[in-house]
Amino acid sequence: MHVYDAVVIGAGQAGLSASFHLTRLGIDHVVLDGNDRPGGAWQHRWDSLSMHDVHGVADLPDAPAPGGSRERANTVVPAWFGRYEDEHRLPVVRPVRVDRVSDDGDLLVVHAGERTWTTRTLVNATGTWTQPFVPYYPGAETFLGEQLHTADYPGPEHFRGKRVVVVGGGASAVQFLGELAPRTDVVWVTRRPPVWRDDFDENVGRHAIGLVQERVREGLPPASVVSVTGLARRPQEQEAARLGVYERRRDMFARIEPDGVRWADGSFERADVILWATGFRPAVGHLAPLHLRSERGGIALLQSGADVQTATTAVRDPRVQLVGYGPSASTIGGNRAGRAAALAVRRFLSSHDAANVTADNPRESAAAG
Secondary structure, X not given: OOEEOXXXXXXXXXXXXXXXXXXXXXXXXXXXXXXXXXOHHHHHOOOOOEOOOOOOOOOEOOEOOOOOOOOEHHHHHHHXXXXXXXXXXXXXXXXXXXXXXXXXXXXXXXXXXXXXXXXXXXXEOOOOOOOEOOOOOOOHHHOOOEEEEHHHOOOHHHHOOOOEEEEOOOHHXXXXXXXXXXXXXXXXXXXXXXXXXXOOOHHHHHHHHHHHHHHHHOOOOOOOOHHHHOEEOOHHHHHHHHOOOOOEEOOXXXXXXXOEEEOOOOOEEEOOEEEEOOOEOOOOHHHHHHOOEOOOOOEOEEOOOOOHHHOOEEOOOOOEEEOOOHHHOOHHHHHHHHHHHHHHHHHHHHHHHHHHHHHHOHHHHHHHO
């Protein structure tokens, strides 16, 4: 049985960053990726999302990100990730869909069907894409049209001639509205009014990330960064707003009926499609056997320095690092967290080895003291 010093789960931006730094530090590890090919969640994005449309992709360590072209993001970024894996000889194994991680005394065991990997530490970089969140509303099961989530978005032409209710107040909802409004009838519904920002800068982002980290530090489930920053209104959003695309219902509907949605005041909107742009939840179900969650529902992370995006170590088990979780749930945050996680793994291994030496050689330790 081979015992790794670290196992990384996930080969998106955060996982690749972690693997790069683990390799640089000479730490024996393997990266287990659930996808059939490189690209992380980017390979699953809709075809109409171009590099020009995305809200920035951070550089990987020693590799500048592709520019903002009109090419499809779901081909450009996966190709970039694939080249990165090859050029840096990162030890990625795929497809490996991890079921659970169990505690075996001093070691952790990663399970994927009948296959297992044994490791001294774990870096979890599974992101959120596999955990789409759809809130329940009474009558949802009676709806005769389509219900789609951001993760299922097939592109704007699919909706031509259909009346679409778009639910959600984040960046994806804004992009969908901009694409769909010229092609079909769209109704925008959000639980809270969107907050537009034309002055988004580094200080605003840093403050927002700090608020997200505060929730994580307290053991609460992480909130999205957009929920505290507001929406950056780039030129295309400004033009869409001028055309009236972003007019919205000021309250949420109360129930879903077979042919539409109804509000508490009795008003009704017919709909052929409900498009849930309602976000994602962290994909951490496989970590449940380790009991990392606090009583408040989230996984608390330790912060050792001033940069909140480098908080990666699980409070309840220092063998486990989470990257792309909470304050590091962005491309630049994932990069920083990847480096921080690799350094935390090295610290844990060094301290654990030192403790073992002390336990095995008590006389030498006493003499050294």
